[in-house]
Amino acid sequence: MWKNILPVALFLLHRGYSPDVISERAASLMPVAMRLEQKEGINHNLLINDTYNADVTSLEMALDFLAQQSRKKGISRTVILSDLLQTGLPEDELYPLVAGLINEKGIDRFIGVGPALLRHSDLFGGDASFFETTGELLNVLPSFHFSSEAILVKGSRRFSFERIIQWLELKRHATVMEINLDALIHNLNQYRRLLNRETRVLAMVKAFSYGSGSYEIASALQHQNVDYLGVAFADEGMELRRAGISIPIIVMNPEEKSFGQMLEYNLEPEIYNFRVLEAFYSVAATEAGQVPVHIKIDTGMNRMGFLDSEIDELVSRLKKMPSLKVKSVFSHLAGSDDETHDAFTWRQISLFKQICGKIKIALNTDFWMHILNSGGIERFPKAQFDMVRLGIGLYGFGAGEIEDLQNVVTLKSYISQIKPVAAYDTIGYNRAGSLMRDGRIGIVPVGYADGLNRHLSNRRGKMMVNGRLASIVGNICMDMCMIDLTDINAEEGDEVIVFGDDYPLTNLARQLDTIPYEILTSISRRVARVYYRE
Ligand SMILES: *Cc1c(COP(=O)(O)O)cnc(C)c1O
Helix, strand or coil, X not given: CHHHHHHHHHHHHHCCCCHHHHHHHHHCCCCCCCCCEEEEEHHHCEEEEECCCCCHHHHHHHXXXXXXXXXXXXXXXXXXXXXXXXXXXXXXXXXXXXXXXXXXXXXXXXXXXXXXXXXXXXXXXXXXXXXXXXXXXXXXXXXXXXXXXXXXXXXXXXHCCHHHHHHHEXXXXXXXXXXXXXXXXXXXXXXXXXXXXXXXXEEECHHHHHCCCHHHHHHHHHHCCCCEEEECCHHHHHHHHHCCCCCCEEECCCCHHHXXXXXXXXXXXXXXXXXXXXXXXXXXXXXCCCEEEXXXXXXXXXXXXXXXXXXXXXXXXXXXXXXXXXXXXXXXXXXXXXXXXXXXXXXXXXXXXXXXXXXXHHHXXXXXXXXXXXXXXXXXXXXXXXXXXXXXXXXXXXXCCCCCCCCCEEEEEECCEEEEECCCCEECHHHCEECCCCEEEEEECCCHHHCCCHHHCCCCCEEEECCEEEEEECCCCCCCEEEECCCCCCCCCCEEEEECCCCCHHHHHHHCCCCHHHHHHCCCCCCEEEEECC
């Protein structure tokens, strides 16, 4: 501060102000608020926020601070920096200076935003990426997969870097879905233990990866050397490709209008009837080389796929379609997780084998065979053939054969308000609920628009607060619900678990007479997904 005041004092003396006046006025000056703000980020990141201005001196100070904090925590260093405006230096002096600082302060990852940085990108070594605008960076921010890093976010005001901070900041007081990536990988490995070394794994990531997020899950699975991904629709696959997922992807419900884009994005279709076969062939025939397809056989599910009676016709058509490469032939089990259907499951498996044999001979070609979903892997590992299709098991919901599966997804919120309610006063819409004695309720900002099923209203559903179960009282509203806290020690701001490790989602599924799949996939997209590793 003295460094700034001295020239001013000298100037005032020079202009004839008395030292008394100067010292009196100097005493009333307020120190400028600390510009470097530290925040806890998502995924165990540490955020250092300096989104007010950027010049070379303040950059150097911020970099030193970043170095000090990252050393303290033993984590890596990331810098997100905008163009420096109004420094008075010409670009070709300024940016070598900036690049010099970045290179010399041991920065592990550098992200530059602005036309000037983009123009000088070749000055920056190592892991560096550049964007013309903040908006462009925001579009791909998830693909950076920030985790356990100290991140300095420093930008000139015009670049609105507070939008980046908003995205990276851990919001304590919010309804969030936490996804434990280590538990997901643990579960993957539990299933892998049931497989032969050569058996490939296709991970189903349809429906936003069972509600848990597309890119982050796909990226973690790709990193674990999963062989294939499965999505329901072409746009899900295109989203993954645009985010940088490069392993093969099957589209289970390919729509005719997207065939062109599927070829462009390297997405492989499931072919389930003659209409789709002909339509896809007419698009693929113009491609250079063979295009992989996956043939779906209906062995008893009575959903999609060719029937046994259609196989001869299928083979004769495929023979006339040299540009299609039958990469795999597969089928789907209707009741793999349920003992009462085991005889039926074995019949499906044997019919599948028989049909595949027939196709192999008729086409005189080899292809992969696969029929097992999660329940099938656990209960019918003998039928693993060349590949298996793992879905719900990744999230820890098994068929009972694997003991050590871990919970992956936690939905949590917090108590936004606590208030006393007298006995028999009604609570919420339609006056549907009340306490039987004087008590108190907590308001929780999670409602049916977040995916909290309204059938959990009026004490059917419960939530966990400080290790105790609190009943939902009254009707669940669109954006919030009320819980009975009469016998529970709790304060405003306390965390509320809707489901998670200690209050499993299977409880909700049972109360709602449904399956975990439906609960997971009905959590609305407006609930932020937060990924972490332990
Ligand atoms: C969803 C799906 C799977 C995965 O099923 P889980 O029961 O979640 O393991 C496998 N195959 C197909 C065709 C699917 O649609």
